[in-house]
Amino acid sequence: MKKQTLHISTSPHLTQGTSVEVIMRNVVIALMPAALFSIYAFGWNAALVLITAVVSCLITEHVLCRLANKRSTVSDWSAIITGLLLGLTLPPIFPLWMTFLGGVFAIGMGKFLFGGLGYNVFNPALVGRAVLQGAFPVAITTWFASFSADRFTTLHSAVLAVPFMEPVIDGTSGATPLSAFKFDGITTEASDLALGLVSGSTGETSSVFILLGGLYLVWRNLMNWRIPVAILATVFVFSGILYWFDPVEYPSPLFMLFSGGLMLGAVFMATDMVASPITSWGVMIYGIIIGALVVIIRLWGGLPEGVMYAILLANAISPHIDRLVRYRVYGTSLKTS
Amino acid sequence: MRTAKQTFKHGIHPPENKEETNGLPIRQFSFAPLIILPLAQHIGAPSKLVIREGQEVVRGQILAESDGYLSVPLHAPVSGLVKRISNVPTISGKMTTGIYLEPFPSSTQEILDGEPINLDAASPDDILMGIQQAGIVGLGGAAFPTHAKLKIPDGKHCDTLIINGIECEPYLTTDHRVMLEQSDDIFLGIKYLMKATGAKRTIIGIEANKQDAADLLRERLPKNEAISVEVVPVKYPQGAEKMLITSLLGKEVPSRGLPIDVSVVVVNVATTAEIGRLLPHGRGIQERVITITGPGVKKKGNYLIPIGTPLRYVLEQVGVDESVSEVYMGGPMMGVAVANLDISIVKGTSGIVVFNKEQIEQAPQVYPCIKCGACVDACPLSLNPSKLGILAKFEFYEKMAEEYHLMDCFECGSCSYVCPSHIPLVQYFRLSKSIIRKRKVA
Numbered sequence: 001m002k003k004q005t006l007h008i009s010t011s012p013h014l015t016q017g018t019s020v021e022v023i024m025r026n027v028v029i030a031l032m033p034a035a036l037f038s039i040y041a042f043g044w045n046a047a048l049v050l051i052t053a054v055v056s057c058l059i060t061e062h063v064l065c066r067l068a069n070k071r072s073t074v075s076d077w078s079a080i081i082t083g084l085l086l087g088l089t090l091p092p093i094f095p096l097w098m099t100f101l102g103g104v105f106a107i108g109m110g111k112f113l114f115g116g117l118g119y120n121v122f123n124p125a126l127v128g129r130a131v132l133q134g135a136f137p138v139a140i141t142t143w144f145a146s147f148s149a150d151r152f153t154t155l156h157s158a159v160l161a162v163p164f165m166e167p168v169i170d171g172t173s174g175a176t177p178l179s180a181f182k183f184d185g186i187t188t189e190a191s192d193l194a195l196g197l198v199s200g201s202t203g204e205t206s207s208v209f210i211l212l213g214g215l216y217l218v219w220r221n222l223m224n225w226r227i228p229v230a231i232l233a234t235v236f237v238f239s240g241i242l243y244w245f246d247p248v249e250y251p252s253p254l255f256m257l258f259s260g261g262l263m264l265g266a267v268f269m270a271t272d273m274v275a276s277p278i279t280s281w282g283v284m285i286y287g288i289i290i291g292a293l294v295v296i297i298r299l300w301g302g303l304p305e306g307v308m309y310a311i312l313l314a315n316a317i318s319p320h321i322d323r324l325v326r327y328r329v330y331g332t333s334l335k336t337s
Numbered sequence: 338m339r340t341a342k343q344t345f346k347h348g349i350h351p352p353e354n355k356e357e358t359n360g361l362p363i364r365q366f367s368f369a370p371l372i373i374l375p376l377a378q379h380i381g382a383p384s385k386l387v388i389r390e391g392q393e394v395v396r397g398q399i400l401a402e403s404d405g406y407l408s409v410p411l412h413a414p415v416s417g418l419v420k421r422i423s424n425v426p427t428i429s430g431k432m433t434t435g436i437y438l439e440p441f442p443s444s445t446q447e448i449l450d451g452e453p454i455n456l457d458a459a460s461p462d463d464i465l466m467g468i469q470q471a472g473i474v475g476l477g478g479a480a481f482p483t484h485a486k487l488k489i490p491d492g493k494h495c496d497t498l499i500i501n502g503i504e505c506e507p508y509l510t511t512d513h514r515v516m517l518e519q520s521d522d523i524f525l526g527i528k529y530l531m532k533a534t535g536a537k538r539t540i541i542g543i544e545a546n547k548q549d550a551a552d553l554l555r556e557r558l559p560k561n562e563a564i565s566v567e568v569v570p571v572k573y574p575q576g577a578e579k580m581l582i583t584s585l586l587g588k589e590v591p592s593r594g595l596p597i598d599v600s601v602v603v604v605n606v607a608t609t610a611e612i613g614r615l616l617p618h619g620r621g622i623q624e625r626v627i628t629i630t631g632p633g634v635k636k637k638g639n640y641l642i643p644i645g646t647p648l649r650y651v652l653e654q655v656g657v658d659e660s661v662s663e664v665y666m667g668g669p670m671m672g673v674a675v676a677n678l679d680i681s682i683v684k685g686t687s688g689i690v691v692f693n694k695e696q697i698e699q700a701p702q703v704y705p706c707i708k709c710g711a712c713v714d715a716c717p718l719s720l721n722p723s724k725l726g727i728l729a730k731f732e733f734y735e736k737m738a739e740e741y742h743l744m745d746c747f748e749c750g751s752c753s754y755v756c757p758s759h760i761p762l763v764q765y766f767r768l769s770k771s772i773i774r775k776r777k778v779a
Contacts (some may be wrong), residue, residue, distance in 0.1 A: 005662060006662060006664060006674070006675065006677075006678070007662045007663040008663075008674045009663070009674050009700075010673075010674065010761070010764050010767070011665070011667075011669070011671050011673065011674070011750055011763075012669060012670045012671070012750035012753050012754050012763065013663070013665060013669040013670075013672065013674070013690075013692070014351055014352075014669045014670065015701075015753070015754055015756075015759065016349075016351075016754055016757075018711075018755075018757045019704075019758075019759065020757050020758050022757065023707075023757055076704065115705075116705065117704065117705055117707065118704065118706050118707045118708070118758070119705060224710065273707050273708050273709045273710070274707050274708050276708070278708055278710040278713050278721070278723060278724075279710070279713060322724075326721060327713070327721075328719060329592060329718060329719050329720060329745065330345075330346075330579065330583075330589055330590075330717065330718040330719050330745065331589050331590050331591045331592035331593075331594065331718070331745065332591075332592045332742070
């Protein structure tokens with residue numbers, strides 16, 4: 001036998017074959033139905049908002065990596081997810097310069113400051129959105145009716161607003177179902193909500209398409225289904241009890257499930273692996289906390305919507321849940337904490 | 338009684354790749370022109386030489402005696418001439434004292450008998466002594482001296498003997514073939530083992546992918562013996578003692594404890610066959626069954642190979658691709674990649690797997706932990722490899738051991754196998770464990 005160059009590695013010599021890239025790419029694929037539907041419902045406005053958010057996240061990620069003298073991590077697909085999620089939580093006629101700023105904050109503050117992929121405590125997209133909510137409270141609650149006739153022919157003036165100028169907002173309409181309920185006591189049919197025939201943020205109106213993406217990820221075994229199930233079940237049960245006591249004061253549990261950003265948040269944001277607990281019991285507790293906070297903020301808080309704050313708060317306690325809720329180690333009788 | 342459907346928590350399902358060799362009967366391997374025998378072939382003190390250079394030895398003759406309780410003798414695998422006693426390379430990369438033995442070309446190679454251990458007359462201690470004298474160590478790969486494992490500590494007792502026929506490592510079919518071809522030896526071995534341990538019953542545990550072996554052993558079960566065959570689901574690492582005990586009996590071995598703490602002794606099935614074959618003649622181990630397989634091998638199969646056969650000779654005989662670039666001894670999950678083809682087959686070698694260039698997984702890019710939880714759901718001990726990996730990176734070794742049960746980890750590699758970030762988790766843990774042990778000693 002000839003002289004051989006042997007390759008030395010330590011066992012295991014096999015791997016399962018999945019990678020972070022594969023996971024992230026599939027999440028992007030899973031987000032496509034919701035993203036495409038939002039473009040269909042809101043036209044070019046929504047398309048520009050989504051594209052701007054993604055581009056902004058990618059540029060920020062690349063530039064910050066370079067500034068820190070690190071290898072650029074734009075190719076791992078995670079910044080695209082952040083951009084898509086951020087875009088999907090914004091109103092369809094959100095000014096693009098604000099959108100861009102949101103992407104910068106999402107990646108810079110939500111991800112890079114913590115150390116990049118894997119180290120973020122909060123869902124970066126929600127960090128970006130929280131900044132925008134604080135900085136531009138009017139723009140972020142200015143809605144646009146879905147399926148307007150000219151959505152593919154004209155751009156709304158607000159979208160192209162000049163940076164640092166208050167956008168002139170005219171001709172907008174369409175309060176979201178949640179704000180209509182909160183401020184005027186008007187409820188919307190659950191079927192309209194589920195099909196996305198309402199106004200709202202670009203990506204949160206199409207519950208069916210969001211669920212479709214979620215089911216795809218569960219099928220590929222890339223998502224912890226316990227998280228959305230725990231959140232949605234908690235919202236349903238909690239608001240169902242309230243509705244049963246007083247159907248005039250409180251909205252129906254179906255309305256609660258399908259309105260606002262709950263679906264998008266439960267399926268795609270609360271499930272951010274990095275910012276959620278790691279054990280089955282841990283994610284159940286995490287999901288229940290989010291569900292309960294959503295109901296509390298929506299029904300008794302000052303804002304019509306509470307999904308963003310609910311998830312961010314739960315992100316913050318996620319490491320503590322991991323510390324408290326562990327699997328019992330084989331051969332030990334007591335839980336260690 | 339638990340049904341065979343029950344199993345331990347978590348675990349993984351690597352591709353089995355057993356079909357290429359599990360139908361191939363065990364074949365005798367030829368003698369190499371030079372046999373190289375390291376004295377350290379087991380955990381514990383290496384054997385002590387009792388021969389000198391230039392001496393002629395007979396097959397089966399003791400070349401080195403056991404040196405202390407955790408040590409077994411080494412027998413001549415062939416009749417021949419002791420050419421040299423000097424350093425030999427081992428798989429760990431270290432050199433160790435060994436014997437270069439040149440077989441006589443025309444020898445009949447009859448095996449020398451020693452003092453037979455009569456099953457009916459021998460006491461448990463006689464049997465343990467016989468097992469030690471036969472040079473028997475765990476053939477599953479750990480190479481722990483079997484007599485020491487069988488010695489029941491004061492205050493404990495053994496009620497169940499488990500014969501481990503799981504062989505959960507992908508590619509390996511050694512135990513499968515032994516079960517199909519050496520059932521008489523296995524049952525005789527069980528009788529010796531039951532007498533030595535005082536076990537009241539024996540369970541032979543077999544994974545569902547070896548149903549034919551289970552059927553055959555069931556058919557041939559000796560009458561009037563409390564022996565049963567249980568088939569368990571295919572899952573890695575089912576062959577780990579603790580996991581197998583949980584699958585078969587529903588018991589958990591205490592953390593940092595041994596099977597005897599739950600009154601169980603586990604013995605590998607090939608080891609059991611060896612006991613049944615050697616003890617009635619008072620012989621020692623000369624050879625063992627080894628699966629040689631992998632995409633780089635031409636004549637795959639299960640071979641009976643003399644201990645001390647150089648790896649290079651083995652590969653030449655079975656034929657390997659020119660582009661062979663990774664060879665490991667043991668299975669792909671826990672086996673050790675060899676750095677040097679001049680090492681030889683030892684008692685603990687259960688398989689040789691050869692990959693060529695195309696099959697080598699290129700070192701993938703390592704990403705930070707994304708806390709996906711895959712490792713947590715893979716770990717059969719319900720440890721938290723994700724957290725342990727982060728702690729290892731920051732060198733919090735004490736915390737790993739005290740708070741996160743690192744020392745329980747038996748390095749099955751399930752965590753590294755599933756990690757999408759390709760973090761070398763089990764590799765970190767091996768290193769951390771050795772650092773902790775060194776600190777304890779210091």
